[in-house]
Amino acid sequence: MMGSLEGAELCFPQLVNTSCKKQFHSPTETMLTYILLSCISSLTVSFNLLVIVSISHFRQLHTPTNILLLSLAVSDFLVGLLVMPVKILLTGGCWLWGTFLCGLYRYISFIITSSSVGNMVLISVDRYVAIIDPLCYTTKVTTQRGKICVCLCWTCCVFYNGVILMDVLIHADTFQSCYGECMPLLNNIAGAVDVILTFIGPITVIIVLYMRVFVVAVSQARAMRSHIAAVSLQGSVGGIAKKSERKAAKTLGVVIIVFLMCFCPYFYPSFVSQDTSASLAFSDFGVWMLYCNSSLNPLIYAYFYPWFRKSIKLIVTLQILRPDSCDANVL
Numbered sequence: 001m002m003g004s005l006e007g008a009e010l011c012f013p014q015l016v017n018t019s020c021k022k023q024f025h026s027p028t029e030t031m032l033t034y035i036l037l038s039c040i041s042s043l044t045v046s047f048n049l050l051v052i053v054s055i056s057h058f059r060q061l062h063t064p065t066n067i068l069l070l071s072l073a074v075s076d077f078l079v080g081l082l083v084m085p086v087k088i089l090l091t092g093g094c095w096l097w098g099t100f101l102c103g104l105y106r107y108i109s110f111i112i113t114s115s116s117v118g119n120m121v122l123i124s125v126d127r128y129v130a131i132i133d134p135l136c137y138t139t140k141v142t143t144q145r146g147k148i149c150v151c152l153c154w155t156c157c158v159f160y161n162g163v164i165l166m167d168v169l170i171h172a173d174t175f176q177s178c179y180g181e182c183m184p185l186l187n188n189i190a191g192a193v194d195v196i197l198t199f200i201g202p203i204t205v206i207i208v209l210y211m212r213v214f215v216v217a218v219s220q221a222r223a224m225r226s227h228i229a230a231v232s233l234q235g236s237v238g239g240i241a242k243k244s245e246r247k248a249a250k251t252l253g254v255v256i257i258v259f260l261m262c263f264c265p266y267f268y269p270s271f272v273s274q275d276t277s278a279s280l281a282f283s284d285f286g287v288w289m290l291y292c293n294s295s296l297n298p299l300i301y302a303y304f305y306p307w308f309r310k311s312i313k314l315i316v317t318l319q320i321l322r323p324d325s326c327d328a329n330v331l
Contacts, residue, residue, distance in 0.1 A: 041085055044080025057311075070150075072123070314330070
Protein backbone atom coordinates (compact mmCIF):
# COMPACT_ATOMS: atom_id res chain seq x y z
CA MET A 1 0.00 0.00 0.00
CA MET A 2 2.79 2.41 0.91
CA GLY A 3 4.55 1.63 -2.34
CA SER A 4 1.47 2.48 -4.39
CA LEU A 5 0.96 5.73 -2.51
CA GLU A 6 4.57 6.74 -3.06
CA GLY A 7 4.24 5.86 -6.74
CA ALA A 8 1.11 7.96 -7.05
CA GLU A 9 3.09 11.00 -5.83
CA LEU A 10 5.63 10.66 -8.63
CA CYS A 11 5.48 12.22 -12.09
CA PHE A 12 6.56 8.86 -13.53
CA PRO A 13 5.52 6.09 -11.07
CA GLN A 14 7.52 3.49 -13.04
CA LEU A 15 10.73 5.41 -12.30
CA VAL A 16 10.70 5.17 -8.53
CA ASN A 17 14.31 6.24 -7.96
CA THR A 18 14.66 9.01 -10.57
CA SER A 19 11.19 10.54 -11.01
CA CYS A 20 10.26 13.97 -9.67
CA LYS A 21 7.43 14.28 -7.18
CA LYS A 22 4.14 15.95 -8.03
CA GLN A 23 3.11 19.16 -6.36
CA PHE A 24 -0.20 18.47 -4.70
CA HIS A 25 -2.82 21.17 -4.16
CA SER A 26 -6.43 21.00 -3.12
CA PRO A 27 -8.89 20.51 -6.03
CA THR A 28 -10.45 23.93 -5.39
CA GLU A 29 -7.08 25.66 -5.33
CA THR A 30 -6.00 23.86 -8.49
CA MET A 31 -9.19 24.78 -10.36
CA LEU A 32 -9.03 28.43 -9.32
CA THR A 33 -5.36 28.62 -10.31
CA TYR A 34 -6.03 27.12 -13.74
CA ILE A 35 -9.01 29.44 -14.35
CA LEU A 36 -7.11 32.56 -13.27
CA LEU A 37 -3.98 31.80 -15.27
CA SER A 38 -5.99 30.72 -18.32
CA CYS A 39 -7.88 34.02 -18.23
CA ILE A 40 -4.61 35.95 -18.03
CA SER A 41 -3.26 33.99 -21.00
CA SER A 42 -6.42 34.56 -23.06
CA LEU A 43 -6.52 38.27 -22.31
CA THR A 44 -2.83 38.61 -23.14
CA VAL A 45 -3.36 37.01 -26.55
CA SER A 46 -6.52 39.03 -27.30
CA PHE A 47 -5.26 42.45 -26.23
CA ASN A 48 -1.92 42.15 -27.98
CA LEU A 49 -3.58 40.82 -31.11
CA LEU A 50 -5.61 44.03 -31.18
CA VAL A 51 -2.39 46.07 -30.98
CA ILE A 52 -0.80 44.03 -33.77
CA VAL A 53 -3.83 44.35 -36.06
CA SER A 54 -4.21 48.07 -35.31
CA ILE A 55 -0.63 49.07 -36.11
CA SER A 56 -0.33 46.69 -39.05
CA HIS A 57 -3.63 47.66 -40.69
CA PHE A 58 -3.95 51.44 -40.36
CA ARG A 59 -1.45 53.43 -42.44
CA GLN A 60 -1.55 56.41 -40.09
CA LEU A 61 0.02 54.24 -37.42
CA HIS A 62 3.02 53.23 -39.52
CA THR A 63 5.48 55.37 -37.57
CA PRO A 64 8.92 54.43 -36.20
CA THR A 65 7.67 54.47 -32.61
CA ASN A 66 4.68 52.28 -33.43
CA ILE A 67 6.93 49.82 -35.29
CA LEU A 68 8.75 49.31 -32.00
CA LEU A 69 5.43 48.98 -30.16
CA LEU A 70 4.37 46.43 -32.76
CA SER A 71 7.48 44.36 -32.10
CA LEU A 72 6.83 44.56 -28.36
CA ALA A 73 3.21 43.49 -28.93
CA VAL A 74 4.42 40.48 -30.94
CA SER A 75 6.65 39.47 -28.01
CA ASP A 76 3.76 39.88 -25.58
CA PHE A 77 1.41 37.99 -27.93
CA LEU A 78 3.83 35.04 -28.10
CA VAL A 79 4.09 35.02 -24.31
CA GLY A 80 0.32 34.57 -24.05
CA LEU A 81 0.09 32.12 -26.94
CA LEU A 82 3.13 29.86 -26.36
CA VAL A 83 4.75 30.46 -22.99
CA MET A 84 1.84 30.94 -20.60
CA PRO A 85 -0.17 27.83 -21.61
CA VAL A 86 2.84 25.56 -21.12
CA LYS A 87 3.61 27.21 -17.78
CA ILE A 88 0.00 26.59 -16.72
CA LEU A 89 0.39 22.90 -17.55
CA LEU A 90 3.52 22.88 -15.37
CA THR A 91 1.52 24.00 -12.34
CA GLY A 92 1.53 20.41 -11.13
CA GLY A 93 5.33 20.38 -11.25
CA CYS A 94 5.72 17.62 -13.88
CA TRP A 95 7.13 17.87 -17.42
CA LEU A 96 5.82 14.90 -19.41
CA TRP A 97 7.16 15.58 -22.91
CA GLY A 98 10.85 14.72 -22.76
CA THR A 99 14.10 16.64 -22.50
CA PHE A 100 14.18 17.84 -26.14
CA LEU A 101 10.83 19.66 -25.94
CA CYS A 102 11.84 20.98 -22.53
CA GLY A 103 14.98 22.49 -24.04
CA LEU A 104 13.00 23.89 -26.96
CA TYR A 105 10.48 25.46 -24.59
CA ARG A 106 13.31 27.05 -22.60
CA TYR A 107 14.88 28.39 -25.77
CA ILE A 108 11.65 29.92 -27.08
CA SER A 109 10.75 31.46 -23.72
CA PHE A 110 14.23 32.96 -23.35
CA ILE A 111 14.07 34.44 -26.88
CA ILE A 112 10.69 36.04 -26.21
CA THR A 113 11.80 37.42 -22.83
CA SER A 114 15.04 38.90 -24.14
CA SER A 115 13.26 40.35 -27.18
CA SER A 116 10.91 42.22 -24.83
CA VAL A 117 13.94 43.69 -23.08
CA GLY A 118 15.52 44.60 -26.42
CA ASN A 119 12.32 46.29 -27.59
CA MET A 120 12.18 48.33 -24.39
CA VAL A 121 15.74 49.54 -24.98
CA LEU A 122 14.86 50.51 -28.56
CA ILE A 123 11.76 52.37 -27.35
CA SER A 124 13.87 54.26 -24.80
CA VAL A 125 16.39 55.24 -27.48
CA ASP A 126 13.55 56.36 -29.77
CA ARG A 127 12.05 58.62 -27.11
CA TYR A 128 15.49 59.91 -26.17
CA VAL A 129 16.19 61.08 -29.72
CA ALA A 130 12.66 62.51 -30.11
CA ILE A 131 12.99 64.67 -26.99
CA ILE A 132 16.70 65.53 -27.02
CA ASP A 133 17.04 66.24 -30.75
CA PRO A 134 13.53 66.89 -32.12
CA LEU A 135 14.70 68.77 -35.22
CA CYS A 136 16.72 65.83 -36.50
CA TYR A 137 14.36 63.11 -35.25
CA THR A 138 12.50 62.63 -38.54
CA THR A 139 15.78 62.27 -40.44
CA LYS A 140 17.56 60.09 -37.89
CA VAL A 141 14.62 57.84 -37.02
CA THR A 142 12.66 56.52 -39.99
CA THR A 143 10.20 53.68 -40.39
CA GLN A 144 12.70 51.72 -42.46
CA ARG A 145 15.40 52.08 -39.81
CA GLY A 146 12.90 51.07 -37.17
CA LYS A 147 12.14 47.86 -39.06
CA ILE A 148 15.87 47.15 -39.42
CA CYS A 149 16.42 47.67 -35.68
CA VAL A 150 13.53 45.34 -34.85
CA CYS A 151 14.91 42.63 -37.16
CA LEU A 152 18.37 43.00 -35.64
CA CYS A 153 16.87 42.81 -32.13
CA TRP A 154 15.10 39.52 -32.83
CA THR A 155 18.11 38.08 -34.70
CA CYS A 156 20.44 38.92 -31.81
CA CYS A 157 18.01 37.35 -29.32
CA VAL A 158 17.84 34.11 -31.32
CA PHE A 159 21.64 33.94 -31.63
CA TYR A 160 22.42 35.07 -28.08
CA ASN A 161 20.04 32.65 -26.38
CA GLY A 162 21.26 29.84 -28.62
CA VAL A 163 24.78 30.48 -27.32
CA ILE A 164 23.99 30.69 -23.60
CA LEU A 165 21.61 27.70 -23.77
CA MET A 166 23.81 25.54 -25.98
CA ASP A 167 25.19 23.53 -23.07
CA VAL A 168 21.71 23.12 -21.59
CA LEU A 169 20.22 22.02 -24.92
CA ILE A 170 22.99 19.51 -25.70
CA HIS A 171 23.34 18.08 -22.19
CA ALA A 172 19.80 18.61 -20.89
CA ASP A 173 19.85 15.52 -18.67
CA THR A 174 22.79 16.80 -16.62
CA PHE A 175 20.77 19.89 -15.61
CA GLN A 176 17.85 17.87 -14.25
CA SER A 177 17.80 16.76 -10.63
CA CYS A 178 15.03 14.27 -11.44
CA TYR A 179 13.06 12.95 -14.41
CA GLY A 180 10.04 15.14 -15.14
CA GLU A 181 11.71 18.44 -14.28
CA CYS A 182 11.93 21.37 -16.69
CA MET A 183 13.53 24.28 -14.92
CA PRO A 184 15.23 27.13 -16.83
CA LEU A 185 18.62 26.44 -15.24
CA LEU A 186 21.94 27.77 -16.57
CA ASN A 187 25.49 27.06 -15.54
CA ASN A 188 27.20 29.70 -13.40
CA ILE A 189 28.98 31.49 -16.26
CA ALA A 190 25.98 31.53 -18.60
CA GLY A 191 23.70 32.61 -15.75
CA ALA A 192 25.96 35.54 -14.83
CA VAL A 193 26.23 36.64 -18.46
CA ASP A 194 22.45 36.40 -18.89
CA VAL A 195 21.77 38.54 -15.80
CA ILE A 196 24.22 41.21 -17.01
CA LEU A 197 23.11 41.30 -20.66
CA THR A 198 19.39 40.72 -20.14
CA PHE A 199 18.82 42.68 -16.95
CA ILE A 200 21.56 44.86 -15.47
CA GLY A 201 22.88 46.31 -18.76
CA PRO A 202 19.51 47.07 -20.44
CA ILE A 203 17.93 48.35 -17.22
CA THR A 204 20.87 50.72 -16.70
CA VAL A 205 20.54 52.04 -20.26
CA ILE A 206 16.76 52.46 -19.93
CA ILE A 207 16.97 54.30 -16.60
CA VAL A 208 19.77 56.63 -17.74
CA LEU A 209 17.98 57.50 -20.99
CA TYR A 210 14.65 58.14 -19.31
CA MET A 211 16.18 60.24 -16.57
CA ARG A 212 17.70 62.38 -19.31
CA VAL A 213 14.38 62.47 -21.19
CA PHE A 214 12.51 63.45 -18.03
CA VAL A 215 14.89 66.30 -17.21
CA VAL A 216 14.77 67.69 -20.75
CA ALA A 217 10.97 67.28 -21.01
CA VAL A 218 10.48 69.24 -17.76
CA SER A 219 12.81 72.02 -18.89
CA GLN A 220 11.05 72.22 -22.26
CA ALA A 221 7.64 72.42 -20.61
CA ARG A 222 8.86 75.30 -18.44
CA ALA A 223 10.28 77.04 -21.49
CA MET A 224 6.94 76.74 -23.27
CA ARG A 225 5.02 78.11 -20.29
CA SER A 226 7.36 81.08 -19.85
CA HIS A 227 7.19 81.90 -23.58
CA ILE A 228 10.95 81.78 -24.02
CA ALA A 229 10.38 80.47 -27.52
CA ALA A 230 8.85 83.30 -29.54
CA VAL A 231 5.54 82.35 -31.11
CA SER A 232 6.16 84.58 -34.11
CA LEU A 233 9.22 82.66 -35.20
CA GLN A 234 8.72 79.63 -37.38
CA GLY A 235 11.52 78.04 -35.51
CA SER A 236 9.71 78.50 -32.26
CA VAL A 237 9.59 74.75 -31.93
CA GLY A 238 13.37 75.15 -32.42
CA GLY A 239 14.99 72.72 -30.12
CA ILE A 240 11.78 71.96 -28.27
CA ALA A 241 9.96 68.70 -28.88
CA LYS A 242 6.32 68.77 -29.86
CA LYS A 243 3.71 68.33 -27.16
CA SER A 244 2.67 65.03 -28.75
CA GLU A 245 6.25 63.77 -28.53
CA ARG A 246 6.46 64.66 -24.84
CA LYS A 247 3.12 62.99 -24.19
CA ALA A 248 4.32 59.87 -26.01
CA ALA A 249 7.48 59.91 -23.89
CA LYS A 250 5.38 60.08 -20.71
CA THR A 251 3.15 57.23 -21.87
CA LEU A 252 6.07 55.04 -22.81
CA GLY A 253 7.68 56.03 -19.51
CA VAL A 254 4.73 54.37 -17.77
CA VAL A 255 5.33 51.29 -19.92
CA ILE A 256 8.98 51.28 -18.83
CA ILE A 257 8.10 51.64 -15.13
CA VAL A 258 5.61 48.76 -15.30
CA PHE A 259 8.23 46.76 -17.19
CA LEU A 260 10.80 47.33 -14.41
CA MET A 261 8.29 46.42 -11.69
CA CYS A 262 7.43 43.15 -13.45
CA PHE A 263 10.97 42.13 -14.40
CA CYS A 264 12.75 42.85 -11.10
CA PRO A 265 11.04 40.00 -9.17
CA TYR A 266 11.98 37.60 -11.99
CA PHE A 267 15.69 38.36 -11.71
CA TYR A 268 15.76 38.78 -7.93
CA PRO A 269 16.54 35.08 -7.22
CA SER A 270 19.65 35.43 -9.40
CA PHE A 271 21.15 37.61 -6.67
CA VAL A 272 20.24 35.37 -3.72
CA SER A 273 20.45 31.71 -2.84
CA GLN A 274 17.80 29.55 -4.51
CA ASP A 275 18.21 26.54 -2.24
CA THR A 276 15.28 27.28 0.04
CA SER A 277 11.66 26.60 -0.77
CA ALA A 278 10.87 30.27 -0.16
CA SER A 279 13.31 31.28 -2.91
CA LEU A 280 11.78 28.77 -5.28
CA ALA A 281 8.30 30.05 -4.55
CA PHE A 282 9.46 33.62 -5.09
CA SER A 283 11.09 32.55 -8.35
CA ASP A 284 7.78 31.12 -9.59
CA PHE A 285 6.03 34.33 -8.53
CA GLY A 286 8.66 36.33 -10.45
CA VAL A 287 8.05 34.31 -13.61
CA TRP A 288 4.34 35.09 -13.55
CA MET A 289 5.03 38.75 -12.77
CA LEU A 290 7.20 38.85 -15.89
CA TYR A 291 4.44 37.21 -17.94
CA CYS A 292 1.80 39.59 -16.57
CA ASN A 293 3.80 42.49 -17.99
CA SER A 294 2.70 41.23 -21.40
CA SER A 295 -0.94 41.62 -20.32
CA LEU A 296 -0.50 45.10 -18.86
CA ASN A 297 1.11 46.81 -21.85
CA PRO A 298 -2.03 46.82 -24.06
CA LEU A 299 -4.08 48.15 -21.12
CA ILE A 300 -1.64 51.04 -20.84
CA TYR A 301 -2.04 51.74 -24.57
CA ALA A 302 -5.84 51.66 -24.24
CA TYR A 303 -5.73 54.13 -21.36
CA PHE A 304 -3.22 56.61 -22.80
CA TYR A 305 -3.55 56.29 -26.60
CA PRO A 306 -6.78 57.57 -28.24
CA TRP A 307 -5.71 55.98 -31.53
CA PHE A 308 -5.74 52.55 -29.92
CA ARG A 309 -9.27 53.02 -28.62
CA LYS A 310 -10.43 54.19 -32.06
CA SER A 311 -8.70 51.23 -33.68
CA ILE A 312 -10.36 48.77 -31.30
CA LYS A 313 -13.76 50.24 -32.15
CA LEU A 314 -13.12 49.81 -35.88
CA ILE A 315 -11.83 46.26 -35.39
CA VAL A 316 -14.63 45.08 -33.09
CA THR A 317 -17.32 46.54 -35.36
CA LEU A 318 -15.62 44.85 -38.36
CA GLN A 319 -15.20 48.15 -40.18
CA ILE A 320 -11.64 47.12 -41.01
CA LEU A 321 -13.14 44.74 -43.58
CA ARG A 322 -14.01 47.70 -45.78
CA PRO A 323 -11.71 48.17 -48.81
CA ASP A 324 -10.53 51.64 -47.73
CA SER A 325 -10.40 50.99 -44.00
CA CYS A 326 -6.60 51.05 -43.89
CA ASP A 327 -6.76 54.79 -44.69
CA ALA A 328 -9.21 55.57 -41.87
CA ASN A 329 -8.43 58.49 -39.59
CA VAL A 330 -7.53 57.06 -36.18
CA LEU A 331 -5.33 59.88 -34.89
